[in-house]
Amino acid sequence: MKHLNVGLLGIGTVGGGTYKVLTRNAAEITRRAGVAINVVQVADRNVDHAKTLTGSDVVVTSDAFAVVSNPKVDVVVELIGGYTLSKELVLKAIENGKHVVTANKALLALHGNEIFAAAQKAGVIVAFEAAVAGGIPIIKALREGLGANKIEWVAGIINGTTNFILTEMREKGLAYQDVIAEAQRLGYAEADPTVDVEGIDAAHKLTIMSAIAFGMPMKFEQAYTEGITKLQQTDIQYAEELGYRVKLLGITKRTDKGVELRVHPTLISEKRLIANVNGPMNAVVVKGDAVGPTLYYGAGAGAEPTASAVVADLMDVARLSSATFEQRVPYLAFQPNSVVDLPVLPIGEINSAYYLRLRASDKPGVLAGVTKILADKNISIDAMLQKEPDDNETEADIVILTHITQEKNMDAGIAEIEALPAIVGKLIKIRMEELGK
């Protein structure tokens, strides 16, 4: 093969970045890949705008199906997003014997199992480095670099938008509502920012990582997803006073009973490197039994950082397209007949430490009542913070950090505490992770 001919679907943020990087670094990429990687056709809804990016050398069409059926195209790069039309296009490309590169985490989390099965049947590559943590080569690390390990857990800040919002809330004391508009303006957010702030985008990425870390199918529908929309400035400040940062983490762990698969705001000790990953940056910690914890950090979004991952996948396709199926790295890191249908644990079955905030009447004996409930449930307290009531106030905030317990035990304790007459309103519960061992 002298050339790898690319058909590009979508020349927006990532597609535009990909075109730019492929053009600017063409000589260096050819030196590494051994063949030239040429974009031969582009599909985009806005043909005129697309032509301003590609010039006249490349055929531009508004018909994405023309690209996936073009006999000159060896590999289809899907960068239009969504998971209805993109699924149809990707399956059609596979049916037509074309390799596929995509940055589309939603598509893979929801339809990856079907797409990989079709690709295996057709003997083509489906590569997706850009789908998780943008420019960070975490897929390569999980599938290849850490291949000797039994992966125990993966935890990451895998959504730039929410990390930016949480950083602004902590550093500038701003409320959530004041920061979301800025995140949209800066272009970190998905077309529908609900997908970011409700933790869905992170759950898509986590689903992909759990599949390749543990050799199991994509199980997005069983992921527990809790975003940052209900997070209060007060809790970010109290966490800080206790030496913790609040991050939206995607966490997946292998346990004897099944796999934990969860996205939620999480307290992490400020001493951990990942707690200091700020702004729109991403970071992933992977714990392997042989290597121990490893940390991967970088830009999780943006035109060229994401293009960096897309182009690296194209270079893999260039090198491996003539290899047999057995010579290639399996889609989900494990051989297809070794992918195991591991159960995902319901959130009540997970084990975690907890941050609790309660508001209580400032009367003697209240704290004793709370600690008795926790002791009866075998939940031990790690730290406690009691705030003085403000002038003219008769209620005070109490913050408790617990050691690890099962979530349903914690929830039962919370229900009993909320029923105490001196407790005002609902308790705030935020999970905590140590991320050290």
Ligand code: NDP
């Ligand atoms: P953009 O919206 O910037 O780009 C998508 C492009 O595809 C647009 O030009 C759009 O045109 C075009 N398009 C949409 N539908 C069609 C269609 N039916 N036929 C032809 N063209 C079409 O999205 P991004 O580049 O940001 O994202 C692309 C993918 O990459 C998504 O799956 C996203 O989740 C993923 N991703 C994005 C990252 C980022 O930082 N932006 C990072 C990692 C992954 P129009 O504008 O007219 O709709």
Ligand code: HSE
């Ligand atoms: N909206 C995503 C984020 C883009 O904020 O991380 C990158 O996947």
